[in-house]
Amino acid sequence: MMEKGCVACHVVPRVRAPIARVGPSLNNMGRQAYVNGLLANTPANLIRWLMDPPAVNPRTAMPNVGLTQTEAEDIAAFLYALPDG
Incomplete structure (x- = not known):
């Protein structure tokens, strides 16, 4: 997540990095109802989102x-294995 730059925009639990405030915190991902407010929060949908967010939501x-x-x-x-998830 460091290598791909996730921490530049997101707070990622258990990953030491400066606090980012561009995107939402990724804590409690497993308890969220939706991925990006559009997709039901399932492993398949989260993977789909992670692989190509603009294909899911061109305005992201x-x-x-x-x-x-x-x-x-x-x-x-x-993300799903985190204690809050």
Whole structure:
């Protein structure tokens, strides 16, 4: 998440980085009803979103950072495994 720049915009629990306030905090991801307010919060939808946010919502400020399927799956698993998730 550091390498792909997630922490430039998001607070990512358990990842040490300066506090970012551009995008929402990623804590409690597993308890959110929606991904980006559009998709039901399921692992498949979160992975879809992570892989290409503008394809899901062309008006999003979140860029496509070029995640592979495996990277998106790993990030989704990490977010859902957090204690608050």
